[in-house]
Amino acid sequence: MTRISVKVDGTTYEDEVEPRLLLIHYLRDRLGLTGTPIGCDTSNCGACTVDLDGETAKSCSVLAVQCDGSVVTTVQGLAQDGEWHPLQKAFHERHALQCGYCTPGMIMAARDLLGENPEPSADDVRHALEGNLCRCTGYQNIVRAVLAAADAEAASSAGASASSGREVAP
């Protein structure tokens, strides 16, 4: 057993873990953070994508012990003061999910894209989400949602600089 300290969605956890414990199982089985699901065992599907120290990571391919001292953000940590993240809002409004199983990973991967490229093209979005599989939507509405969220964030930051206005969640 190894002792780790990890900050997940704003809360610091200290735990003894087996060295082989995957981050995704640590999140789900030990911390009860079941908002991040498991879709495969070969890191192809991206359903388990989280933010690990500012980079996206497939949490099925990271050991919990590797995260000692790290900061993890999951889909459950995106809403602030009950207000949804612009991507959460856009996915809802643009019908970018059906069964919703891929959605946490999609949103985390899209968030990473928008962090690096706030004004992506549709093609940029498709390529950025290449590592995240969706079986329901055919991706078209996911692309629309990410572009809409990019627009909303741009409008919001323009508004913020002018009047410090804030996005209002549904």
Added chain:
Amino acid sequence: MTEHITESEVGRSRPRKEDARLVTGQTNWTDNIGATGLLHLAILRSPMAHARIERVDVSAALEQPGVVAAFTGRDLAEGTGSLPCAWPVTEDIVLPDHPAVAVDEVRYAGDPVAVVVARDRYAAADALEAIEVDYTPLPPVLDLEDALTDNSPLVHEEHGTNRSYVWPMATGEDYGTVKGRADVVLTRRYVQQRLIPNAMEPRAVVVTPLDASGEYTVYSATQVPHVLRVMLSMVTGVPEHKLRVVAPDVGGGFGSKLQVYGEEVVALVVARRLGRPVKWTESRSEGHLATHHGRGQIQDIEIAATREGRLLGLKVDLLADMGAYLMLVTPGIPILGAFMYPAIYKMDAYEFRCTGVFTTRTPTDAYRGAGRPEATYAIERIMDELAVELGLDPVELRRRNWIGHEEFPYTSIAGLTYDSGNYEAATDKALALFGYDELRAEQAKRNESGDSVRLGIGVSIYTEMCGLAPSRVLRDLRYAAGGWEAAGIRMLPTGKVEVVTGTSPHGQGHETCWSQIAADVLGVPFEDIEVVHGDTRSAPQGMDTYGSRSLVVGGAAVHHAAEKVVGKARKVAAHLLEAAEQDLEFTHGVFSVKGSPEARRTIQEVAFETFSSHDLPDGMEPTINAEYLLDPENFSYPHGTHLCAVEVDTETGRTSIRSYVCVDDVGRVVNPMIVEGQVHGGLAQGIAQALYEEAVYDDEGNLVSGSLADYLVPSAPDLPEFTTGRTETPATSNPLGVKGVGEAGTIASTPAVVNAIVDALRPLGVRDVAMPCSPGRVWEALQSARTGEEAPSS
């Protein structure tokens, strides 16, 4: 003051009620469910396609830390029945015994051999390594034609044959006679490769025993909690009234969760034996072996026509890969296709025969479209070939043979009565959106210039039968259950409404759409309605979700139930307003007396008055709640025209979709945004069959495409932007005028893509490309055309 809706909910693109929990991670997937003392199951699976089990020894596994129990197939067989097949399509079908865990023989790679129960999933997985199994290998059975020869090894030795059944049908005139007067007869062989459904949520099941009462709750990632309850009771002997089955949030199904799986049976049996809650969660790679596959057919199709391009007859001979066992509806899947080969066309004779064949591969069963994509592929591929043979434009050939809009209702040669449709309207709209003539002109120019990147145009005009199904038709097809659906409306005292449905959504948006339907009839706000589903305790009756049935049967049942509520409420309102029932108007949730609009009662007020029951009409049962079970009078027949333009690089064999246009007619639409989403997803899966996906087995029967690293589920850059349009020809077989939409895109798109690829390469001598049309396959087809040899068909 209660609110009332003043505009129609049906027809609005309401963002979904389901989304809040899904976008924030507040979901309730089966694998999220815990329980005090929960134990984890792991399953040891056969590494061989076919072998006799000489010995299974779990004793070393029992010594592993954290292991609570371990079972062999023989241990579990005691008191447990065969996994069920509910669709024995013929009287003399060969229906082998199917133990949840193999006892004497394994018949596909992945067949369960032993079960370990441990305190966590890691310990359970470790313990599998300690189980000893001695196998004597037996020869695999992999080729559908060889399997039917006399000297073939047998999947089920005791039955003496690999032939499960032969299902024939002949309608109209004698096919041979009709063929005799044809100017043109074409025969083709098409191969429907095996597909792996790959719902994003892997399967999972949790069983919790309730104290010592002998009651169990089964949580399962299933499409069919109600069917599962009946079947689990029959297989395990746990009385049905002691079983509660819950489908929590379910992450997609596409038919793969329309099943009664061995793991569900094992989890219940183990929980009962140990008196402890147990969980089993599939890994993706395990799922590729253990969750049923789809398709897997060889189609020999022959079409007879006049020189002018009028169809005379059609003959189809199928070999359908059952896999190793017949599961819930395995044998019936190709039979659903039997009715769809004649499709949108008029003809004089139709002959069909399907032979179900056992192989040593994972069992097949329903996968999105279930029989109809296969049928649509074969007819739409051969129609293109016939158009070439006759020198006609492929759209023109279809026009000459389709059922005219003025001819509906029309009874097809296969005996289905298509209630409504307008193929002309959908096709005209699609051609315009697509720019068909311009693309044909560009194609001619590029062919002439010898462009190494060829442009191809594919047409697919389909109809399909969905909305399963009239119970009497199911009886005639020897399906064991009925095809009704249940709905209930509970009018709560505070004016809120619960809609109880027997459908079991797993991504379709029933909570949203059923709310829209009920809101319109009851006149209560969308937000005031809660849809209850997926739990046999709170939604006790249902036939669940598959076959594009939920809206046309279940949604229509909600409409009927709501009308019953209004009928009962009208009696109460009339009594309270001291008016005759026929003098009451009901608009937007308000009963008012004709001519004196100030005399009014809202339906919410009536709900409260009924709750208090202080002043109800004499003799009235004190409730305005209602239930309705709808047995549909007909199937649902959506249709549409799909057009695909591809660019095929003849140097690399790579195909890219340049544009994809479809115009679907799914009747009246409840929520256009959801319908569009269903079409997109359906297209993606149909295109995936055309271009990317195949369950590949090696010569020994090992699944080579055993993970998502080897099985190409398309990602975002692999798919084009779709252009979708609609025409609306209301169905006449249900009060909403709706038709199914869940499978339409999958059914239509595969032939559109392959027709486009072949159209691109035909000037180079290519007549067919086997699916999936990977760059390698396309390149091979081009090479064979150059050297004058036939390309391998698979």
